[in-house]
Amino acid sequence: MYQSTTQIRVRYAETDQMNVVYYGNYAQYFEIGRVESIRALGFTYKQMEDEGVIMPVVELHTRFLRPATYDELLTIQTQVRALPTSYHIEFFQDVFNEENKILAAGRVVLYFLQKQNWKRVNIPPDLQSALAKYF
Amino acid sequence: MYQSTTQIRVRYAETDQMNVVYYGNYAQYFEIGRVESIRALGFTYKQMEDEGVIMPVVELHTRFLRPATYDELLTIQTQVRALPTSYHIEFFQDVFNEENKILAAGRVVLYFLQKQNWKRVNIPPDLQSALAKYF
Amino acid sequence: MYQSTTQIRVRYAETDQMNVVYYGNYAQYFEIGRVESIRALGFTYKQMEDEGVIMPVVELHTRFLRPATYDELLTIQTQVRALPTSYHIEFFQDVFNEENKILAAGRVVLYFLQKQNWKRVNIPPDLQSALAKYF
């Protein structure tokens, strides 16, 4: 299994009048978790796009367990539990607060597509090799 | 079953550099669908909050089937398939483009909570009565 | 002078824990006002981009006079007070609530650029002709 963590601080803009983080903003938190997990492998998602591969999200599942509040320092834990071998990848992503309580649990599926024509492609070999070390 | 539809136009701000709507923005589209479905029943979510009941999202599930693009007029279809009888409600929400092709399919679960203390409460009786006519 | 108005309803996502619309979201409201003002002329900004001209914002000035709140139906008034004759255009944009009180007053300057290379171009002749009828 491959796992990485990163931290973000809740922005004022991300709260709503329920005094907690708006549920739609967790998708951004998960995105940051994935981006940093790829960076921790020695790649960047930016570079992948520059080389012609995009990764749109095709499934998002989230359970919201506790609210996040303004200015909290959140920890986003991102896991890849199965080595991708074709055109899709699945991330398990949990968000924790400063007391290490889980706030949200997510599962996100993305496709690897050619940027030019949005056709499916296999996971880039160098990304797969980097991930393979953890499996 | 209770069903309503509403329309929104994709904002430039909602696109990303993949030239499509960012996946995180569908949560806002679904929110609008739910808010308008409640308004179509003769209530407003605003009024419910003013009367002390909030409805945080506890589960969000989305499948992204086709991308939405800038300036498209989207139709959000919102369904309540089971009459809520306690502290939670489930919405099925689909997004269609102008050619009536489905772009995203969502399922969202929300709780009814007292605004004061975030304790669970049953669905407000007048909202339940209004919904009951469809079941 | 050319003027148009359009309406938007405040989304829950757009509020913050001050119980009002987050100041950063007015930029989106202004964008919608501009887009609809161009549509009212018989064009679309989307079409302009498809034809190779983009309009990035180079200046934004906003005074926030009264807060906007959740679920309010806002009116965005958009004015072009001088016929553009070169590579820039200036919009004056005001936001009003349902009681016709002004909430925010904006001034936004945009450039016309070639999409390919971000070089300045003059306002597209057909857009200028459509605007010229009001001057």
Place this chain on the structure above:
Amino acid sequence: MYQSTTQIRVRYAETDQMNVVYYGNYAQYFEIGRVESIRALGFTYKQMEDEGVIMPVVELHTRFLRPATYDELLTIQTQVRALPTSYHIEFFQDVFNEENKILAAGRVVLYFLQKQNWKRVNIPPDLQSALAKYF
């Protein structure tokens, strides 16, 4: 003069189909700059709100000089050039890219208000004292 800097990394969600950061998102960057400038003084804006003082923005002025792009590490420089002595405060905020080129220059005016009734109050004395050391 009081000055602080902080860094943020551009999120995918913050780009638009022009392949740059959407102009409306700079308001969030400026907010982060202000929040961190207050934290660097030994306070937090969160604490101020908890103690009953809110700081809504009343003026926002931004010049967009160069586009910011996805995944760039931006530096936000925040300056207070005059010691606040009454109910308002003015921030000068510039955003720089990794090559130290300026991308945007902002000026933001905020009020100090009582959270309860939105009446103007003077800057909290302890915040003023902390700032005074720089003037």
